[in-house]
Amino acid sequence: MNVHDPRPPGASGLSVRDLAVNYGPVTALRGISLDVPRGAVVTVLGGNGAGKSTLLRAVSGTLRFQRGGITSGEVTLDGVKLSGAATSAVVARGVVQVPEGRRVFARMTVEENLRAGALGARDRRSAAEARERVLELFPVLAERARQRAGLLSGGEQQMLAMGRAMMACPEVLLLDEPTLGLAPLMAARIAETVREINAQGTTVLLVEQNAAMALSLASHAYVLEVGEIALSGPAAELAASDEVRRRYLGVGGDAGDPPVRPDGAAVRRPALSRWSA
Amino acid sequence: MSTFIELLVGGISVGAVYALIALGFVVIFKATEVVNFAHASLLLVGGFVIAKTHPLVGFWAALLLGVAGAAALGALIEFAVIRRANVLSHSVLAIVTIGVDLILVTELTRQIGTEVLALGDPWGSDVLQLGSVNVPATRIAALVSAAVVITAFLLAFKYTSWGVAMRATAEDSETAALMGVRRGRVSMGAWAVAGALAAVAALFMCVFPTPGLDRNVTAVAMKAFPAAILGGLDSTGGALAGGFIIGITESLVGGYQEELSFLGRGLGDVAPFLVMIIVLLIRPAGLFGTKELARV
Numbered sequence: 196m197n198v199h200d201p202r203p204p205g206a207s208g209l210s211v212r213d214l215a216v217n218y219g220p221v222t223a224l225r226g227i228s229l230d231v232p233r234g235a236v237v238t239v240l241g242g243n244g245a246g247k248s249t250l251l252r253a254v255s256g257t258l259r260f261q262r263g264g265i266t267s268g269e270v271t272l273d274g275v276k277l278s279g280a281a282t283s284a285v286v287a288r289g290v291v292q293v294p295e296g297r298r299v300f301a302r303m304t305v306e307e308n309l310r311a312g313a314l315g316a317r318d319r320r321s322a323a324e325a326r327e328r329v330l331e332l333f334p335v336l337a338e339r340a341r342q343r344a345g346l347l348s349g350g351e352q353q354m355l356a357m358g359r360a361m362m363a364c365p366e367v368l369l370l371d372e373p374t375l376g377l378a379p380l381m382a383a384r385i386a387e388t389v390r391e392i393n394a395q396g397t398t399v400l401l402v403e404q405n406a407a408m409a410l411s412l413a414s415h416a417y418v419l420e421v422g423e424i425a426l427s428g429p430a431a432e433l434a435a436s437d438e439v440r441r442r443y444l445g446v447g448g449d450a451g452d453p454p455v456r457p458d459g460a461a462v463r464r465p466a467l468s469r470w471s472a
Numbered sequence: 473m474s475t476f477i478e479l480l481v482g483g484i485s486v487g488a489v490y491a492l493i494a495l496g497f498v499v500i501f502k503a504t505e506v507v508n509f510a511h512a513s514l515l516l517v518g519g520f521v522i523a524k525t526h527p528l529v530g531f532w533a534a535l536l537l538g539v540a541g542a543a544a545l546g547a548l549i550e551f552a553v554i555r556r557a558n559v560l561s562h563s564v565l566a567i568v569t570i571g572v573d574l575i576l577v578t579e580l581t582r583q584i585g586t587e588v589l590a591l592g593d594p595w596g597s598d599v600l601q602l603g604s605v606n607v608p609a610t611r612i613a614a615l616v617s618a619a620v621v622i623t624a625f626l627l628a629f630k631y632t633s634w635g636v637a638m639r640a641t642a643e644d645s646e647t648a649a650l651m652g653v654r655r656g657r658v659s660m661g662a663w664a665v666a667g668a669l670a671a672v673a674a675l676f677m678c679v680f681p682t683p684g685l686d687r688n689v690t691a692v693a694m695k696a697f698p699a700a701i702l703g704g705l706d707s708t709g710g711a712l713a714g715g716f717i718i719g720i721t722e723s724l725v726g727g728y729q730e731e732l733s734f735l736g737r738g739l740g741d742v743a744p745f746l747v748m749i750i751v752l753l754i755r756p757a758g759l760f761g762t763k764e765l766a767r768v
């Protein structure tokens with residue numbers, strides 16, 4: 196399939212074109228194209244194994260850690276190629292990822308985790324400022340500064356992981372399932388913080404399974420299925436679409452949604468392709 | 473009693489030197505998960521540079537050159553061999569380091585030949601008399617120097633950006649990369665630091681009561697290896713503890729050889745390995761380690 200989302204050429208922001216990724220013999224992504232305009236929140240939805248984390252790895256250049264690689268296509272930031280660069284170069288260009296599962300440095304203190312986050316910052320002098328901003332976003336991190344990160348609760352670890360990424364003063368923040376395994380109240384807090392971070396000028400690419408939350412934050416959304424984009428469009432439109440409501444929002448337990456077909460996962464891609472935006 | 477104290481002081485001093493070497497092993501292992509069997513060659517190069525340059529530039533400058541030389545060699549091995557070796561397994565890399573060690577040690581022993589090179593240290597064969605206890609000045613110098621170097625290392629490891637990057641990479645290299653940490657730099661830095669530590673260790677391994685630098689110095693690195701392993705290959709604290717345990721064990725067992733003769737001769741040389749095996753039987757990851765050696 197070939198879902199191009201025609202935007203004005205040369206538009207600023209993160210752009211993925213015809214991306215295909217393999218892990219050895221396994222093809223994880225094929226022909227993915229998507230755009231994250233500067234200043235926007237864009238979300239990528241999809242079930243387990245759809246390729247969401249793979250997409251973020253391709254952007255950050257960490258595929259080689261998983262013995263994977265880009266086989267075709269490219270990622271650009273403001274029209275300048277990003278794919279192929281070392282991860283440190285991607286970070287230096289302001290694209291910073293909060294990985295799935297938080298991955299805080301458990302044996303280091305909260306303070307040291309934040310220091311680690313600032314290692315790749317382009318401007319060391321701004322580290323103090325960044326720190327102030329991070330502690331404003333997540334006051335709990337200041338209280339726990341000297342505690343080992345491994346001892347934090349799941350929600351606190353997520354805040355630390357996000358705070359750590361913000362220490363690099365990112366222009367584009369990549370979030371991989373930030374609400375994974377969090378209670379609704381904590382998930383709502385994280386969502387609120389994402390909104391706040393975006394309001395302060397950071398572009399956000401949000402990968403989520405929690406479709407209700409993600410669609411409420413994002414302006415534009417893509418649905419990934421078995422390595423391809425099955426659906427895309429303005430978030431509000433997707434939130435209103437029957438397919439998405441049934442397959443993602445219904446399962447998400449959103450009270451307002453009629454769980455029409457609990458076995459919705461059985462509906463295969465052909466039914467969805469018409470949703471190409 | 474004074475014999476015991478003499479042996480103990482000697483053991484602690486030698487242990488401090490082992491700790492320097494073991495710390496190098498551990499730093500490399502933490503940064504790259506490679507067990508570095510080329511450590512002996514770093515030691516030998518450090519000692520060799522000191523021995524060859526001290527008549528020309530004086531002892532202290534020679535020491536600096538030796539430290540810089542071994543650090544540079546460490547960085548070079550990382551850059552030229554470890555980083556290029558595009559292999560999947562860390563055990564293969566460990567075997568690659570054996571090859572590197574073989575080449576370097578062969579060349580250096582050829583250079584040294586049958587000579588015993590003096591390192592030109594200022595302590596000579598002075599013996600300090602503290603009450604009824606006699607301690608060679610070199611032992612005190614080793615202890616003090618090792619303490620200073622180890623303290624400096626630990627402070628750097630804890631507080632500098634290099635230390636934070638090192639520890640982050642050791643804990644989760646992929647996530648550290650996401651922070652913009654360059655793995656190559658961290659790994660090269662680790663090899664350089666290990667080289668520098670090995671050079672300092674080489675100095676104190678080759679001064680009184682040892683006659684000087686000869687080809688047998690590499691055997692010393694092999695004793696620091698059990699120190700690193702019994703402490704836990706990924707634990708800096710473990711390297712220190714392991715170094716002292718091995719040093720003291722070796723000194724006491726060697727000193728009381730006569731009384732222990734029913735256990736056989738040369739027990740002092742074997743003791744470090746015996747201690748290592750006993751510790752590993754009880755704690756497979758070493759005293760303070762988190763990763764079992766089986767995973768290497």
Ligand SMILES: Nc1ncnc2c1ncn2[C@@H]1O[C@H](COP(=O)(O)OP(=O)(O)OP(=O)(O)O)[C@@H](O)[C@H]1O
Pocket residue numbers: 218221222223241242243244245246247248249250261262295404
């Ligand atoms: N390291 C790897 N080696 C081989 N295959 C992999 C690897 N990582 C992921 N895959 C495969 O690539 C596909 C996409 O995986 P990915 O982790 O990107 O999915 P995801 O959408 O992030 O899933 P989840 O929601 O469970 O995190 C899956 O089929 C998965 O099995």
Ligand SMILES: [Mg+2]
Pocket residue numbers: 247248249295371
């Ligand atoms: Mg994932």
